[in-house]
Every structure is written in structure tokens, then in C-alpha cells.
Amino acid sequence: MSPHRCGTIGIAGRPNTGKSSLLNRIVGEKLSIVSARPQTTRHLVTGILTRDDCQYVFVDAPGQQSRLRSSFHRTLNRRATEAARDSDVALLVVEAGRFGPEDRAALDSIPESQKTVAAVNKIDLLKREADLIPFLDRLSKTRPFEAVVPVSAKTGRNLPALLRALREALPEAPAAYPVDQLTDRDERFFAAELLREKIFDELGEELPYVCEVLIDSFKEEGRLRRIEASILVERESQKAIVIGAGGERLKRMATAARKDMEKLFGGKVYLGTWVKVRKSWTDDARVLRQLGYE
Numbered sequence: 001m002s003p004h005r006c007g008t009i010g011i012a013g014r015p016n017t018g019k020s021s022l023l024n025r026i027v028g029e030k031l032s033i034v035s036a037r038p039q040t041t042r043h044l045v046t047g048i049l050t051r052d053d054c055q056y057v058f059v060d061a062p063g064q065q066s067r068l069r070s071s072f073h074r075t076l077n078r079r080a081t082e083a084a085r086d087s088d089v090a091l092l093v094v095e096a097g098r099f100g101p102e103d104r105a106a107l108d109s110i111p112e113s114q115k116t117v118a119a120v121n122k123i124d125l126l127k128r129e130a131d132l133i134p135f136l137d138r139l140s141k142t143r144p145f146e147a148v149v150p151v152s153a154k155t156g157r158n159l160p161a162l163l164r165a166l167r168e169a170l171p172e173a174p175a176a177y178p179v180d181q182l183t184d185r186d187e188r189f190f191a192a193e194l195l196r197e198k199i200f201d202e203l204g205e206e207l208p209y210v211c212e213v214l215i216d217s218f219k220e221e222g223r224l225r226r227i228e229a230s231i232l233v234e235r236e237s238q239k240a241i242v243i244g245a246g247g248e249r250l251k252r253m254a255t256a257a258r259k260d261m262e263k264l265f266g267g268k269v270y271l272g273t274w275v276k277v278r279k280s281w282t283d284d285a286r287v288l289r290q291l292g293y294e
């Protein structure tokens, strides 16, 4: 029998390549929030896949970016690089047919000595499959990857090949987590994240980046989870936009978030939401600490 392997896989790549989508697809649960906008992920989120011969401990991370420079965004960039650096294997996620300066910067943040597997995601979007081969060739020349694997997080295509390649690169070790454990984050964390995802879905270009979610209270009453959450914004004008005319937008976001929470937690949820102004929280050390960014 082949030896049991176990280790951490730090996911890296520029924003929006589908890192979180890939993690969710692999573990089969929506653990890491996804949006069409870049810079959705802000925290390190662990997702664990346990197989007979291997336990894969994935760590999703924020995409590396250079546009925003507040102390909050600098913290995100630090997180983007530490996951890949501190893991047994780095998993670089790029988009099929695209390898630009931001991808290059993400790759360069992974030390040369680190074992790295490249996943070429979104192959379902390729118009001509034939274009893939030269792209894989070019990517292979940028670094001696352990493997370069084309995949689609959306359709699930070729994920078994990616898992095989990752397993090969992981150390021989017994499982580090119980077989039924999916993550190291608690329900409180996912409650905040799922509400934050709806902010990305609902709000225009800039607003999601100055919004944060704080869980003020999380109580289990029998089979009901009673959750009170605050959405932080930086200005009164932003608060009005988040709430929307007659409170419609806030209500829509809260309903969508509650439904996702009920699915993930497997039980009824009551969700109360407030919008609060915290001036310049993206540069306020006290608020950042409270949010877990320091």
C-alpha cells in the first residue's frame, strides 16, 4: 500500500483567479467566500480534505495586489504571501491564457526553494482548447513546478489530477486532523464571511472594500442560532447606500446571508443586522485589532 501523506497547501495567486472557488469545490462546502470582484478573501481559511491515503490541509489566502495601500490592505498582502511560504506545498492559481505582471508578482512571492504546484483554472472559459498547450508550456518555463495542472473549479474538471499532483508533493505523515473535520474556523467566522459576501454581490465598485462585518453576538437557543451582526462603513453616505431605499438592500443581503448560513450550519438562523459608521477603519489600529487583522 502507498504511504499515508498529510500536509498543508498554501494557495496563492493574484486576486480573482478562483482560489476560493477551487478550495470550495475540492472540500465540497462553501467555506471561503467568492465574488466576481478582486480582493474578496481577507482571512486565511483552512479547508481539509481527508482521503484514505492522504489528508490535504488547504489554506486559502487573499490575492496579492498593489492598488490599495491602507494599513488594512498591507496586512492583506502580508497574509497573501505567508500562507504559501509557511506551507508544505504552495499552490499557485492562475487563469488559463492569462499570465500578467500581477501573476508574476504572486509567483515571485513564493520562495524558489518552496515546492510549488500550478493550477491553471477556468479552462471552461477557453474558446479553443488548442490554445492551452502553448500556455502550459510557457508557464512551465517560469519555474520548475512540481506539476502544472489545467482545471476548472466551476465544472470540477481535472481536479483528481490536481489532487494526485499535490499528494505526490506532500510529506509522508499521519492525518493531523480528525477525519470529519472540514476547517479550523468556527461558525461565528463563517457567519461574518457569508454576510460580507453579500456585500460584494450587492454593492458597486468601491464600497465592498470599505465594508467589514463584526459579529456582535452569536447564541445557540436549542436548534436556532441567533446572530447579531454589524456592517462597518467609513462614512454616513456609505451607510445610506448599504441600507438602501426603505432598507430594501440591507434586507436582501441579510436574507441571502441567512439562507447560506442555514445551509452551512444545517439549522435555522435568526440574523439581525445593523450598519455602523467607523471613520477610516481601514487605517484605525484599534478597529483592525477588533476585526482580527493585527
Ligand SMILES: Nc1nc2c(ncn2[C@@H]2O[C@H](COP(=O)(O)OP(=O)(O)OP(=O)(O)O)[C@@H](O)[C@H]2O)c(=O)[nH]1
Pocket: 013, 014, 015, 016, 017, 018, 019, 020, 021, 022, 033, 034, 035, 036, 037, 038, 039, 040, 041, 042, 061, 062, 063, 064, 121, 122, 123, 124, 125, 151, 152, 153, 154, 155
Ligand atoms: N468560468 C469560471 N469561473 C470561475 C472559475 N473559478 C472561479 N470562477 C469565478 O471567478 C471569480 C473569482 O473567484 P474567487 O474564487 O472569488 O477568486 P479568488 O482568487 O479567491 O479571488 P480573491 O479572494 O479576490 O483573491 C468568481 O466570479 C468565480 O465564480 C472557473 O473554473 N470557471
Ligand SMILES: [Mg+2]
Pocket: 019, 020, 021, 032, 033, 034, 040, 041, 060, 061, 062, 063
Ligand atoms: Mg478568494
